[in-house]
Each structure stands twice: as structure tokens, then as C-alpha cells.
Amino acid sequence: MKLFTLTDEEVDDATRFAVKLVAAGKRGTIESHLIGTLGEMGYGKHIKSKVNLEVYERGIGDKGADFKDVQVKTATWTGDNKELKINKEDSCLENPNVNTFVLMHTTLKNRNKVYLIGKISKSNFLKKAYLNTKYNTLTVSEYDLDERF
Numbered sequence: 001m002k003l004f005t006l007t008d009e010e011v012d013d014a015t016r017f018a019v020k021l022v023a024a025g026k027r028g029t030i031e032s033h034l035i036g037t038l039g040e041m042g043y044g045k046h047i048k049s050k051v052n053l054e055v056y057e058r059g060i061g062d063k064g065a066d067f068k069d070v071q072v073k074t075a076t077w078t079g080d081n082k083e084l085k086i087n088k089e090d091s092c093l094e095n096p097n098v099n100t101f102v103l104m105h106t107t108l109k110n111r112n113k114v115y116l117i118g119k120i121s122k123s124n125f126l127k128k129a130y131l132n133t134k135y136n137t138l139t140v141s142e143y144d145l146d147e148r149f
Contacts, residue, residue: 001105002116002149004042011111013123014038017042017053020049031108039074039104042114069099075117083119083135084125084145093122093138101125103142118145 002106040051070094071130084103103117129138
């Protein structure tokens with residue numbers, strides 16, 4: 001795992017963005033959007049790129065590409081074997097411009113600390129993922145990622 005430390009200002013920006021997403025009708029909770037944005041910010045530090053904090057109209061968005069060809073997913077599980085989970089209906093699965101999925105980790109309790117767990121190509125994700133029918137997610141273990149940090 002590779003640690004990235006977010007400033008209090010970055011966490012505040014992520015929180016305001018999460019609130020705006022929910023107010024704009026984006027599916028999910030403030031907490032789920034906050035966790036996702038924190039993960040994106042951590043990955044942004046890794047690749048030295050800023051996160052897009054623009055709120056799009058309903059139905060319009062990044063189509064699952066958080067960065068050039070990357071979709072970031074953030075886990076909060078604090079135990080071993082974190083999982084990269086993608087809802088079967090997520091637009092990133094259909095977006096031809098998304099080639100890589102990245103797994104990040106953070107918690108609401110320690111939101112300034114964001115960890116890069118690893119990454120996997122979309123094609124390998126689709127080959128290795130199992131369907132969790134309870135949550136309608138395609139899931140891979142961190143141990144199945146192409147590269148771990």
C-alpha cells in the first residue's frame with residue numbers, strides 16, 4: 001500500500017462536493033460520495049493530477065472515467081483482503097475509454113489518509129471478477145489485481 005495524505009482543505013473540498021452531488025440528485029449518500037472523492041484525490045496525488053469537482057446535470061457526467069482512462073474505486077474495509085467492487089450497472093463497464101480500475105482505501109474516521117492498494121486492467125477485471133448477487137457487484141480481491149503497491 002502507498003499512503004497519500006490529504007490536507008484538511010482537500011477533505012473539506014471533497015465534503016462540499018459530496019453534498020453538492022446528493023443535492024443534484026446523484027444516487028448515493030454524502031458519505032459514499034465523500035469516500036469516493038477522497039480516493040480519487042489520493043490517486044490524483046499519485047499521478048500528479050487534480051480531481052474534477054464539477055457537478056454535472058443529472059444523467060451527464062464523466063461516464064465512469066475519473067482520470068484519462070482510469071476509474072477509481074475506494075474501499076473502506078479495514079481488514080485484510082480489500083475488494084474492488086463495481087456495480088453491474090456502472091457506466092465505467094461500458095465506457096470504451098476506461099481501460100484500468102484502481103483500488104484505493106480510506107475511512108471516514110481517518111479521511112486524511114488515503115492508500116493506493118493497486119490496479120487492474122478492465123479486461124482482467126472482467127475475467128477474474130465474481131458476481132456478488134446480494135449487492136449486484138462484480139468483485140475482485142486485492143490479491144487478484146495486476147499490480148499492488
